[in-house]
Amino acid sequence: xxxxxxxxxxxxxxxxxxxxxxxxxxxxxxxxxxxxxxxxxxxxxxxxxxxxxxxxxxxxxxxxxxxxxxxxxxxxxxxxxxxxxxxxxxxxxxxxxxxxxxxxxxxxxxxxxxxxxxxxxxxxxxxxxxxxxxxxxxxxxxxxxxxxxxxxxxxxxxxxxxxxxxxxxxxxxxxxxxxxxxxxxxxxxxxxxxxxxxxxxxxxxxxxxxxxxxxxxxxxxxxxxxxxxxxxxxxxxxxxxxxxxxxxxxxxxxxxxxxxxxxxxxxxxxxxxxxxxxxxxxxxxxxxxxxxxxxxxxxxxxxxxxxxxxxx
Amino acid sequence: xxxxxxxxxxxxxxxxxxxxxxxxxxxxxxxxxxxxxxxxxxxxxxxxxxxxxxxxxxxxxxxxxxxx
Numbered sequence: 001x002x003x004x005x006x007x008x009x010x011x012x013x014x015x016x017x018x019x020x021x022x023x024x025x026x027x028x029x030x031x032x033x034x035x036x037x038x039x040x041x042x043x044x045x046x047x048x049x050x051x052x053x054x055x056x057x058x059x060x061x062x063x064x065x066x067x068x069x070x071x072x073x074x075x076x077x078x079x080x081x082x083x084x085x086x087x088x089x090x091x092x093x094x095x096x097x098x099x100x101x102x103x104x105x106x107x108x109x110x111x112x113x114x115x116x117x118x119x120x121x122x123x124x125x126x127x128x129x130x131x132x133x134x135x136x137x138x139x140x141x142x143x144x145x146x147x148x149x150x151x152x153x154x155x156x157x158x159x160x161x162x163x164x165x166x167x168x169x170x171x172x173x174x175x176x177x178x179x180x181x182x183x184x185x186x187x188x189x190x191x192x193x194x195x196x197x198x199x200x201x202x203x204x205x206x207x208x209x210x211x212x213x214x215x216x217x218x219x220x221x222x223x224x225x226x227x228x229x230x231x232x233x234x235x236x237x238x239x240x241x242x243x244x245x246x247x248x249x250x251x252x253x254x255x256x257x258x259x260x261x262x263x264x265x266x267x268x269x270x271x272x273x274x275x276x277x278x279x280x281x282x283x284x285x286x287x288x289x290x291x292x293x294x295x296x297x298x299x300x301x302x303x304x305x306x307x308x309x310x311x312x
Numbered sequence: 313x314x315x316x317x318x319x320x321x322x323x324x325x326x327x328x329x330x331x332x333x334x335x336x337x338x339x340x341x342x343x344x345x346x347x348x349x350x351x352x353x354x355x356x357x358x359x360x361x362x363x364x365x366x367x368x369x370x371x372x373x374x375x376x377x378x379x380x
Protein backbone atom coordinates (compact mmCIF):
# COMPACT_ATOMS: atom_id res chain seq x y z
CA UNK A 1 0.00 0.00 0.00
CA UNK A 2 1.34 3.42 -0.92
CA UNK A 3 2.08 5.65 2.05
CA UNK A 4 0.54 9.10 1.89
CA UNK A 5 3.48 11.53 1.84
CA UNK A 6 3.51 15.17 0.75
CA UNK A 7 6.04 18.01 0.70
CA UNK A 8 5.22 21.69 0.28
CA UNK A 9 7.35 24.82 0.57
CA UNK A 10 6.67 28.53 1.08
CA UNK A 11 8.99 31.55 0.77
CA UNK A 12 10.26 33.99 3.36
CA UNK A 13 9.97 37.74 2.83
CA UNK A 14 11.76 41.02 3.28
CA UNK A 15 10.58 44.60 3.62
CA UNK A 16 11.82 46.52 0.60
CA UNK A 17 10.61 49.87 1.86
CA UNK A 18 8.51 51.36 4.65
CA UNK A 19 9.64 49.76 7.94
CA UNK A 20 8.74 51.85 11.01
CA UNK A 21 6.66 54.23 8.83
CA UNK A 22 4.09 51.43 8.42
CA UNK A 23 3.33 51.61 12.17
CA UNK A 24 2.08 55.17 11.60
CA UNK A 25 -0.15 54.38 8.62
CA UNK A 26 2.31 54.77 5.72
CA UNK A 27 2.64 52.12 3.00
CA UNK A 28 5.32 49.47 2.75
CA UNK A 29 6.42 46.95 0.14
CA UNK A 30 6.91 43.34 1.12
CA UNK A 31 8.41 40.82 -1.24
CA UNK A 32 8.85 37.08 -1.25
CA UNK A 33 12.47 35.90 -1.40
CA UNK A 34 14.01 32.67 -2.63
CA UNK A 35 14.73 31.40 0.86
CA UNK A 36 12.09 28.80 1.57
CA UNK A 37 10.69 26.66 4.35
CA UNK A 38 9.38 23.21 3.54
CA UNK A 39 7.02 20.94 5.43
CA UNK A 40 6.85 17.22 4.73
CA UNK A 41 3.96 15.18 6.12
CA UNK A 42 3.99 11.41 6.08
CA UNK A 43 1.44 8.95 7.37
CA UNK A 44 2.87 7.03 10.35
CA UNK A 45 1.59 3.69 11.67
CA UNK A 46 1.58 4.83 15.28
CA UNK A 47 2.74 7.98 16.99
CA UNK A 48 3.35 11.61 16.27
CA UNK A 49 6.86 12.69 15.37
CA UNK A 50 8.04 16.20 14.54
CA UNK A 51 11.54 16.98 13.30
CA UNK A 52 13.12 19.16 14.52
CA UNK A 53 11.54 18.60 17.94
CA UNK A 54 11.67 22.37 18.72
CA UNK A 55 8.88 22.79 16.18
CA UNK A 56 6.49 20.43 17.93
CA UNK A 57 4.51 23.08 19.83
CA UNK A 58 4.08 25.13 16.66
CA UNK A 59 2.98 22.10 14.67
CA UNK A 60 0.44 21.21 17.37
CA UNK A 61 -0.92 24.80 17.19
CA UNK A 62 -1.19 24.53 13.44
CA UNK A 63 -2.93 21.14 13.46
CA UNK A 64 -5.47 22.42 15.97
CA UNK A 65 -6.33 25.33 13.65
CA UNK A 66 -6.39 23.11 10.53
CA UNK A 67 -8.72 20.60 12.24
CA UNK A 68 -11.11 23.36 13.25
CA UNK A 69 -11.05 25.32 10.00
CA UNK A 70 -11.31 22.31 7.68
CA UNK A 71 -13.65 20.46 10.01
CA UNK A 72 -11.56 17.28 9.98
CA UNK A 73 -10.68 14.89 12.78
CA UNK A 74 -7.67 12.69 13.30
CA UNK A 75 -4.33 13.99 12.00
CA UNK A 76 -2.63 12.21 14.89
CA UNK A 77 -0.37 9.48 13.54
CA UNK A 78 2.00 11.55 11.48
CA UNK A 79 5.66 12.15 10.77
CA UNK A 80 6.28 15.83 10.11
CA UNK A 81 9.61 17.23 8.98
CA UNK A 82 10.36 20.94 8.74
CA UNK A 83 13.36 22.20 6.75
CA UNK A 84 14.09 25.88 6.60
CA UNK A 85 16.52 28.11 4.75
CA UNK A 86 14.96 31.10 6.53
CA UNK A 87 16.78 32.23 9.68
CA UNK A 88 14.39 32.30 12.66
CA UNK A 89 13.63 35.65 14.32
CA UNK A 90 15.50 37.65 11.68
CA UNK A 91 12.46 39.42 10.24
CA UNK A 92 12.50 37.23 7.14
CA UNK A 93 9.04 35.83 7.78
CA UNK A 94 9.90 32.31 8.93
CA UNK A 95 6.77 31.92 11.06
CA UNK A 96 4.44 32.99 8.24
CA UNK A 97 6.23 30.68 5.78
CA UNK A 98 5.73 27.87 8.27
CA UNK A 99 2.02 28.68 8.70
CA UNK A 100 1.48 28.76 4.92
CA UNK A 101 3.57 25.66 4.17
CA UNK A 102 1.99 23.45 6.85
CA UNK A 103 -1.53 24.53 5.87
CA UNK A 104 -0.88 23.85 2.19
CA UNK A 105 0.78 20.54 3.11
CA UNK A 106 -2.40 19.45 4.91
CA UNK A 107 -4.45 20.43 1.85
CA UNK A 108 -2.24 18.06 -0.18
CA UNK A 109 -2.22 15.37 2.51
CA UNK A 110 -6.02 15.43 2.79
CA UNK A 111 -6.30 15.59 -1.02
CA UNK A 112 -8.35 18.77 -0.87
CA UNK A 113 -8.53 21.04 -3.91
CA UNK A 114 -5.87 23.71 -3.48
CA UNK A 115 -7.29 27.14 -2.73
CA UNK A 116 -4.67 29.82 -2.11
CA UNK A 117 -7.35 32.03 -0.59
CA UNK A 118 -8.34 29.35 1.93
CA UNK A 119 -4.72 28.39 2.65
CA UNK A 120 -3.94 32.05 3.31
CA UNK A 121 -6.95 32.43 5.63
CA UNK A 122 -5.97 29.39 7.70
CA UNK A 123 -2.30 30.46 7.80
CA UNK A 124 -3.48 33.83 9.13
CA UNK A 125 -5.35 32.05 11.94
CA UNK A 126 -2.17 30.13 12.82
CA UNK A 127 -0.25 33.43 12.85
CA UNK A 128 -2.91 34.92 15.15
CA UNK A 129 -2.40 32.14 17.66
CA UNK A 130 1.28 33.02 17.85
CA UNK A 131 1.40 36.79 17.53
CA UNK A 132 -1.93 38.21 18.64
CA UNK A 133 -2.84 40.65 15.87
CA UNK A 134 -0.80 39.96 12.73
CA UNK A 135 -1.46 42.28 9.80
CA UNK A 136 -1.73 39.34 7.44
CA UNK A 137 0.96 40.73 5.13
CA UNK A 138 3.59 38.10 5.86
CA UNK A 139 1.32 35.11 5.24
CA UNK A 140 -0.22 36.76 2.14
CA UNK A 141 3.15 37.39 0.46
CA UNK A 142 4.31 33.88 1.42
CA UNK A 143 1.16 32.27 -0.01
CA UNK A 144 0.93 34.26 -3.24
CA UNK A 145 4.61 35.16 -3.70
CA UNK A 146 5.76 38.22 -5.65
CA UNK A 147 5.44 41.73 -4.24
CA UNK A 148 2.78 43.22 -2.01
CA UNK A 149 1.95 46.80 -1.12
CA UNK A 150 0.51 47.03 2.37
CA UNK A 151 -1.01 49.92 4.25
CA UNK A 152 -2.85 50.12 7.56
CA UNK A 153 -5.56 52.67 6.74
CA UNK A 154 -7.17 52.50 10.17
CA UNK A 155 -6.77 50.17 13.12
CA UNK A 156 -9.22 47.71 11.61
CA UNK A 157 -8.96 48.46 7.89
CA UNK A 158 -5.91 47.22 5.99
CA UNK A 159 -5.16 47.40 2.29
CA UNK A 160 -3.12 44.75 0.49
CA UNK A 161 -2.35 45.20 -3.18
CA UNK A 162 -0.48 42.44 -5.02
CA UNK A 163 1.85 44.13 -7.50
CA UNK A 164 2.19 43.25 -11.16
CA UNK A 165 5.89 43.62 -11.70
CA UNK A 166 8.23 43.43 -14.65
CA UNK A 167 11.44 43.57 -12.65
CA UNK A 168 12.75 40.91 -10.25
CA UNK A 169 16.01 42.27 -8.85
CA UNK A 170 18.66 40.24 -7.11
CA UNK A 171 20.01 41.75 -3.95
CA UNK A 172 22.23 40.68 -1.08
CA UNK A 173 21.29 40.42 2.57
CA UNK A 174 24.04 41.14 5.08
CA UNK A 175 23.65 40.09 8.67
CA UNK A 176 25.26 42.99 10.54
CA UNK A 177 24.77 41.13 13.81
CA UNK A 178 22.21 41.08 16.59
CA UNK A 179 21.47 44.61 17.83
CA UNK A 180 22.40 45.35 21.44
CA UNK A 181 19.03 46.84 22.16
CA UNK A 182 15.92 44.71 21.90
CA UNK A 183 13.47 45.56 19.12
CA UNK A 184 10.93 46.84 21.67
CA UNK A 185 13.45 49.56 22.44
CA UNK A 186 13.71 50.37 18.73
CA UNK A 187 9.94 50.74 18.45
CA UNK A 188 10.02 52.89 21.59
CA UNK A 189 12.85 55.08 20.24
CA UNK A 190 10.85 55.83 17.08
CA UNK A 191 7.69 56.43 19.12
CA UNK A 192 9.60 58.90 21.33
CA UNK A 193 10.91 60.64 18.20
CA UNK A 194 7.36 60.90 16.84
CA UNK A 195 6.07 62.31 20.14
CA UNK A 196 8.98 64.75 20.53
CA UNK A 197 9.23 65.95 16.91
CA UNK A 198 5.90 65.19 15.22
CA UNK A 199 6.50 67.60 12.34
CA UNK A 200 9.92 66.18 11.49
CA UNK A 201 8.67 62.61 11.85
CA UNK A 202 5.77 63.32 9.50
CA UNK A 203 8.17 64.80 6.96
CA UNK A 204 10.40 61.69 7.12
CA UNK A 205 7.44 59.32 6.80
CA UNK A 206 6.04 61.30 3.84
CA UNK A 207 9.42 61.12 2.10
CA UNK A 208 9.49 57.39 2.80
CA UNK A 209 6.08 57.08 1.17
CA UNK A 210 7.39 58.91 -1.93
CA UNK A 211 10.28 56.45 -2.10
CA UNK A 212 7.92 53.51 -1.68
CA UNK A 213 5.90 54.84 -4.63
CA UNK A 214 9.10 55.23 -6.67
CA UNK A 215 9.92 51.58 -5.90
CA UNK A 216 6.51 50.69 -7.35
CA UNK A 217 7.40 52.51 -10.56
CA UNK A 218 10.77 50.76 -10.63
CA UNK A 219 9.15 47.35 -10.23
CA UNK A 220 6.75 48.09 -13.08
CA UNK A 221 9.68 49.03 -15.32
CA UNK A 222 8.98 52.79 -15.38
CA UNK A 223 12.11 53.86 -13.48
CA UNK A 224 15.65 52.52 -13.34
CA UNK A 225 16.97 53.98 -10.12
CA UNK A 226 16.82 51.03 -7.73
CA UNK A 227 20.15 51.79 -6.05
CA UNK A 228 19.32 55.47 -5.63
CA UNK A 229 15.99 54.62 -3.96
CA UNK A 230 17.73 52.28 -1.51
CA UNK A 231 20.23 55.02 -0.61
CA UNK A 232 17.52 57.65 -0.10
CA UNK A 233 15.49 55.24 2.03
CA UNK A 234 18.55 54.53 4.18
CA UNK A 235 19.16 58.26 4.78
CA UNK A 236 15.63 58.64 6.12
CA UNK A 237 16.03 55.62 8.41
CA UNK A 238 19.25 57.22 9.67
CA UNK A 239 17.32 60.45 10.36
CA UNK A 240 14.83 58.40 12.36
CA UNK A 241 17.77 57.23 14.44
CA UNK A 242 17.46 53.48 13.89
CA UNK A 243 20.88 52.92 12.28
CA UNK A 244 24.06 52.57 14.36
CA UNK A 245 27.31 54.36 13.55
CA UNK A 246 28.97 50.99 12.84
CA UNK A 247 26.26 50.11 10.31
CA UNK A 248 26.39 53.58 8.73
CA UNK A 249 30.14 53.11 8.26
CA UNK A 250 29.59 49.76 6.54
CA UNK A 251 26.90 51.27 4.30
CA UNK A 252 29.25 54.13 3.38
CA UNK A 253 31.83 51.53 2.30
CA UNK A 254 29.22 49.90 0.07
CA UNK A 255 28.29 53.29 -1.38
CA UNK A 256 31.98 54.10 -1.96
CA UNK A 257 32.27 51.13 -4.34
CA UNK A 258 29.18 52.24 -6.25
CA UNK A 259 26.60 50.16 -4.39
CA UNK A 260 23.70 51.01 -2.13
CA UNK A 261 22.37 49.56 1.10
CA UNK A 262 19.73 50.05 3.75
CA UNK A 263 18.71 48.32 6.93
CA UNK A 264 15.72 46.02 6.48
CA UNK A 265 13.62 45.74 9.62
CA UNK A 266 13.70 47.41 13.01
CA UNK A 267 17.42 48.31 12.92
CA UNK A 268 19.72 48.92 15.88
CA UNK A 269 21.25 52.09 17.31
CA UNK A 270 24.24 51.20 19.46
CA UNK A 271 26.30 48.58 17.65
CA UNK A 272 24.70 46.23 15.12
CA UNK A 273 21.53 46.87 13.11
CA UNK A 274 20.33 43.39 12.10
CA UNK A 275 19.71 42.63 8.44
CA UNK A 276 21.04 45.02 5.76
CA UNK A 277 19.80 44.93 2.19
CA UNK A 278 22.60 45.64 -0.30
CA UNK A 279 22.60 46.15 -4.06
CA UNK A 280 25.19 46.70 -6.76
CA UNK A 281 24.79 46.59 -10.53
CA UNK A 282 27.90 44.42 -10.59
CA UNK A 283 27.38 41.84 -7.81
CA UNK A 284 31.03 40.69 -8.00
CA UNK A 285 32.13 44.03 -6.55
CA UNK A 286 29.93 43.50 -3.50
CA UNK A 287 31.12 39.92 -3.07
CA UNK A 288 34.72 41.16 -3.08
CA UNK A 289 33.94 43.72 -0.37
CA UNK A 290 32.10 41.07 1.68
CA UNK A 291 35.17 38.81 1.52
CA UNK A 292 37.51 41.65 2.51
CA UNK A 293 35.25 42.74 5.39
CA UNK A 294 34.34 39.14 6.33
CA UNK A 295 30.65 39.92 6.07
CA UNK A 296 27.93 37.33 6.61
CA UNK A 297 26.24 37.91 3.24
CA UNK A 298 23.93 35.90 1.02
CA UNK A 299 22.19 36.58 -2.25
CA UNK A 300 18.41 36.56 -2.61
CA UNK A 301 16.10 37.03 -5.55
CA UNK A 302 13.06 39.23 -4.96
CA UNK A 303 9.54 38.37 -6.09
CA UNK A 304 9.90 34.61 -5.55
CA UNK A 305 7.06 32.20 -6.30
CA UNK A 306 4.60 31.63 -3.45
CA UNK A 307 3.64 28.32 -1.84
CA UNK A 308 4.35 25.32 -4.05
CA UNK A 309 4.25 21.55 -4.08
CA UNK A 310 7.73 20.05 -3.96
CA UNK A 311 6.66 16.61 -5.15
CA UNK A 312 5.87 17.46 -8.75
CA UNK B 313 8.26 28.94 23.79
CA UNK B 314 5.53 30.55 25.89
CA UNK B 315 2.06 30.17 24.40
CA UNK B 316 0.51 32.64 26.83
CA UNK B 317 -1.13 35.68 25.31
CA UNK B 318 -1.99 38.67 27.44
CA UNK B 319 -4.93 40.94 26.66
CA UNK B 320 -3.72 44.51 27.18
CA UNK B 321 -6.89 45.89 25.57
CA UNK B 322 -10.40 45.59 26.90
CA UNK B 323 -12.97 42.82 26.65
CA UNK B 324 -14.82 44.89 24.01
CA UNK B 325 -11.63 45.76 22.14
CA UNK B 326 -9.08 43.05 22.92
CA UNK B 327 -5.42 43.32 21.99
CA UNK B 328 -3.49 40.13 22.63
CA UNK B 329 0.26 40.32 23.08
CA UNK B 330 2.61 37.37 23.75
CA UNK B 331 3.59 37.44 27.41
CA UNK B 332 7.30 37.31 26.49
CA UNK B 333 7.01 40.54 24.51
CA UNK B 334 5.92 42.28 27.70
CA UNK B 335 7.89 40.69 30.51
CA UNK B 336 10.96 39.57 28.57
CA UNK B 337 11.23 41.79 25.47
CA UNK B 338 14.91 40.84 25.14
CA UNK B 339 14.05 37.11 24.80
CA UNK B 340 14.03 35.61 21.27
CA UNK B 341 10.22 35.46 21.29
CA UNK B 342 9.85 38.97 22.68
CA UNK B 343 12.41 40.41 20.30
CA UNK B 344 10.82 38.72 17.34
CA UNK B 345 7.35 40.05 18.22
CA UNK B 346 8.55 43.64 18.60
CA UNK B 347 10.38 43.27 15.26
CA UNK B 348 7.04 42.30 13.75
CA UNK B 349 5.51 45.45 15.17
CA UNK B 350 8.27 47.63 13.64
CA UNK B 351 7.75 46.11 10.21
CA UNK B 352 3.96 46.10 10.24
CA UNK B 353 3.66 42.32 10.49
CA UNK B 354 1.77 42.82 13.74
CA UNK B 355 -0.69 45.65 14.25
CA UNK B 356 -0.95 47.26 17.65
CA UNK B 357 -3.40 50.18 17.94
CA UNK B 358 -1.91 53.46 19.19
CA UNK B 359 -3.32 53.26 22.72
CA UNK B 360 -2.23 49.64 23.20
CA UNK B 361 1.18 50.31 21.64
CA UNK B 362 1.91 52.93 24.29
CA UNK B 363 0.64 50.56 26.98
CA UNK B 364 2.76 47.65 25.69
CA UNK B 365 5.86 49.87 25.52
CA UNK B 366 5.24 51.02 29.09
CA UNK B 367 4.79 47.47 30.40
CA UNK B 368 7.80 46.09 28.51
CA UNK B 369 9.94 48.95 29.81
CA UNK B 370 9.50 47.63 33.32
CA UNK B 371 11.20 44.56 34.73
CA UNK B 372 8.01 43.27 36.32
CA UNK B 373 5.02 41.45 34.92
CA UNK B 374 1.81 42.77 33.48
CA UNK B 375 -1.69 43.18 34.83
CA UNK B 376 -3.42 41.99 31.69
CA UNK B 377 -5.79 39.06 31.33
CA UNK B 378 -4.00 35.93 30.23
CA UNK B 379 -5.11 33.24 27.83
CA UNK B 380 -3.34 30.15 26.59
